[in-house]
Amino acid sequence: MPECLVFRVPTRHPADVSGVMDLIASGAVAAAEILAVFGKTEGNGCVNDFTRHLAVIALETALAGALGCTPEAVGARVALVMSGGTEGGLSPHLLVLARRDGAPAADTAALAIGTAFTADFQPEEIGRMAQVEATAAAVGRAMAAAGLDDPEDVHFVQVKCPLLTSARIGEAATRGRTVATHDTYASMGLSRGASALGVALALGEAEGAELSDAAIGTRRDLYSGRASASAGIELMRNEVIVLGNARGWSGPYAIAHRVMRDGIDFLAIQGVLADLGFSMSGQLTPEDSERVVALLAKAEPSHDGLIRGRRHIMNDDSDINATRHARALVGGVAAAAIGRTDLFVSGGAEHQGPDGGGPVAVIARVRT
Incomplete structure (x- = not known):
């Protein structure tokens, strides 16, 4: 029976992964069991917030050493969701989520986790229906991985999604493609919005007939009550983490x-x-x-x-x-x-x- 493990560790700076490595060294969690890491980093949360990328690089490098693989291999299997901005009194930290198999049987539902990734998007797909539909499909795969058959048992879906940069916009133009916006900051909102509507579509919170490129960012009456999307410069795909309560899980x-x-x-x-x-x-x-x-x-x-x-x-x-x-x-x-x-x-x-x-x-x- 699987068990979802969750650990919260403080960070001294965006590249500080010592807390995660201490968990591994102590035997609290094995590196191979880690499915996702959420992080709050102390950047500005905008297009040029490179604290997110710095944290991802640090985690990929450290976990690669523990797993005996390349950092790219870590990035291919572990969802690394860095959210920039710790304004006010928010404290920078990491949340480590892992799956351990072979736990004792339980007679009640317990926290369950499933992850899935989309393919990399082309710049012209960001903030448009292609991103909505790919995200919805990934949510379905992540639910299946978590053993969550009923959307009502899903309580939170975290998505890490890409944004547009001048270089990405230019690359699309060389292929004769148009993008959803030429405003790189606005692209963050469109990417988050398309990702959230993908969650809404997967969970039955929105109907496909209601959704279109034009609805993204404008139809504020359309939303998911369980989606959280964070855009960043460090990726071109959507990384999806589904969290819910499921029978068949322990912990x-x-x-x-x-x-x-x-x-x-x-x-x-x-x-x-x-x-x-x-x-x-x-x-x-x-x-x-x-x-x-x-x-x-x-x-x-x-x-x-x-x-x-x-x-x-x-x-x-x-x-x-x-x-x-x-x-x-x-x-x-x-x-x-x-x-x-x-x-x-x-x-x-x-x-x-x-x-x-x-x-x-x-x-x-x-x-x-």
Whole structure:
């Protein structure tokens, strides 16, 4: 019987993989068991955030040494999802997710994980239906790998997706191809949005007839309540990690999710915690806080410039990108609920929850 292992380790800088290697050296996890690593790095989260690529290179190199293979081989099988931006009080860290087979049988559903990758996209496919459809197919494969037959048992789907650069746009032009946008920053949102709509399509949250190139980035009424997409310069494919609760899996962990209606929806976070059996009377106690191994959330400033009828300036600040404001806001709200700041809060929630809101999921130890 498989068991999903989850470890949270702090990092001192984007290339710090010592915590992961310590886990391997101690025998807590074998390098071959690792399926995915989520990371929060202290870059700006924008097109030129190379902290993500630095972290990926460091992880591929270190795991290659442990596995006796090339870094390219590590990248081919391990989903490395680096999300830039630790504004406010967010703490840089890594989440290591692994699968161990041969665990004792359990009589209840437990945390399950499955991964899948798309083929590399051509620049002209990014932010368009080709990316939507390829992502939906990858979600289906990842669900099958996790033994999750019912979409209702899926609580979070993390996607790492590519973006457009000037060089990639130019390469498409040499082949007579057009791209979804010539604005490289806007391409991040279109890529995230197409990826999220792929999740929505796979999970039955959206119908194929509703989706089109024109709907991506414009139809804010179309979204997934379980998708989290993070765009980066370090890849050209989509890497998909599906997390849910499945029978046939063992281990102490479970996952639950809700959808935050805006950036200050504290009650949605508390609702997730209640779903996992925590007694809610304000911030978690230190003991309960440590039972929470991961909080995963999306952050996005509302397009109307309002939060519950009151004006915000996130979209109007030319000095600090709006997604950076949003990460700090949601990170503070989440930290107030959990009582810790090493939380995976990712900016840019196009088609990931309602406008100004986003999914939030918690992985916690619910059994001893």
